[in-house]
Amino acid sequence: MTKFMDVHHGMQxxxxxxxxxxxxxxxxxxxxxxxxxxxxxxxxxxxxVYCLSEAPSADAVxxxxxxxxxxxxxxxxxxxxx
Amino acid sequence: MTKFMDVHHGMQxxxxxxxxxxxxxxxxxxxxxxxxxxxxxxxxxxxxVYCLSEAPSADAVxxxxxxxxxxxxxxxxxxxxx
Numbered sequence: 144m145t146k147f148m149d150v151h152h153g154m155q156x157x158x159x160x161x162x163x164x165x166x167x168x169x170x171x172x173x174x175x176x177x178x179x180x181x182x183x184x185x186x187x188x189x190x191x192v193y194c195l196s197e198a199p200s201a202d203a204v205x206x207x208x209x210x211x212x213x214x215x216x217x218x219x220x221x222x223x224x225x
Numbered sequence: 226m227t228k229f230m231d232v233h234h235g236m237q238x239x240x241x242x243x244x245x246x247x248x249x250x251x252x253x254x255x256x257x258x259x260x261x262x263x264x265x266x267x268x269x270x271x272x273x274v275y276c277l278s279e280a281p282s283a284d285a286v287x288x289x290x291x292x293x294x295x296x297x298x299x300x301x302x303x304x305x306x307x
Contacts, residue, residue, distance in 0.1 A: 146266065148266055148268070148275055157305065158305075159305050162305050162306075162307055163307055166307040182306065182307065183306065183307050184228065184230055184277070184303035184305065184306045185303055185304075185305040185306070186230070186301040186302055186303050186304075187304070187305065188302070189301055191301055193230055193275065193303070195266070219268040219271055219273055220268055220270070221266035221267055221268050221275070222267075222268075222269070223239065223240075223241050223244050223266065223267040223269065224244075224264065224265065224266045224267070225244055225245055225248040225264065225265050
């Protein structure tokens with residue numbers, strides 16, 4: 144299992160409720176791919192959302208995000224953290 | 226106080242020790258600007274580092290990063306999080 148940071152662009156105007164709903168949509172199906180979405184942060188003005196997850200692969204992260212309706216634009220493994 | 230996610234590019238090959246040292250360099254002086262760097266994550270292959278902080282402004286985050294020797298390429302306020 145590796146930690147991943149994925150990034151979504153084009154999310155201008157996202158609200159707290161929409162971020163919560165998107166995160167819940169991931170959580171509802173994440174076990175199918177053995178992924179766990181830990182946190183997410185949004186900049187509504189720039190339209191950027193960052194998601195931190197633990198997963199077996201970037202493809203597994205993307206499969207959950209796609210099924211939940213929000214494909215990631217970038218997915219970076221982040222094996223180092225402090 | 227607002228949460229910020231900042232991004233550093235061009236960090237290919239960063240090691241765990243270098244990430245730890247960079248984070249400590251921020252922590253050592255962050256109080257001068259009333260900033261707190263909470264977490265950082267690195268993708269050594271793509272050379273990307275993400276830092277999560279709480280700060281009075283993006284400029285305050287940048288001033289600490291600059292003095293610590295690693296100017297951020299992007300700094301996003303992330304007022305929404307889950």
